[in-house]
Amino acid sequence: MSAANTTRWIGIGLLGLPLYGVLTFWSSLDPQPDPNTDYEAWSRYVTTDHYVLTHVFGSILGLILAIFGTFALGAYLAKGRAGRLGLVAMVITVSGSALFLPEMGVSAFSAPEEGQAYLAGIEGLPELPTSFADAAFAAASLLVIVLLFVGNVLLGVAVWHSGVLPRWAGVLWAVAPVFMYPLGLVYAATIGLASTPPTVLVGALLIVISGGWIAWSVIRDPKGQLGAHAHPRGQ
DSSP: OOHHHHHHHHHHHHTHHHHHHHHHHHHHSSOOOOTTTOHHHHHHHHTSHHHHHIIIIIIIHHHHHHHHHHHHHHHHHTTSTTHHHHHHHHHHHHHHHHHHHHHHHHHHHTHHHHHHHHHTTOTTGGGOOOOHHHHHHHHHHHHHHHHHHHHHHHHHHHHHHHSSSOHHHHHHHHHHHHHHTHHHHHHHHHHTOOSOOTHHHHHHHHHHHHHHHHHHHHHHOTTOHHHHHHSOTTO
């Protein structure tokens, strides 16, 4: 395959980044009730078709597109000045997204069963003791947050230094995980919220803008000449 065709496929793959942002925004618009404060409302919410659809087509499909888009971004960054950093960031980010997929599968397909059991009158579900599986799930969730935060910030830094992509698209990309993870955790802890915080919506919008900007710049200028001319070495 020629270099031009390879770059064209990379450009198509990069479209997964803004699509991931769009699906994340959609799936976060209507956050689930807090099961710690209103377990019945949570049970009714997770047994709806809307819940399953947003998880399967929003969260899970969004993560799959994010993985393809991140691979494409790492491959494109390899041709720039920050190629090594871009590849390291790609590995970290894809690892976090891959680890996040089984968690989303659990949420999509087991939470409705739990909600149905509660609504059917099976009592005691909220009071079940914490098991090793619960502890492992919590540890995996923390690792996902660390990997996705670090990996995406480094991807933004790599875009800034690449010389082949718009620098400010890299800034927006690096800022997005700040809203989605640290600020989201602070917001949730401050008001005691155990569901998706609104800061995720801001981060998703930044992903749509920066991911779309990156993908468009590659599709419009597959050789990266505009970025190289706009940001010569040393600037």
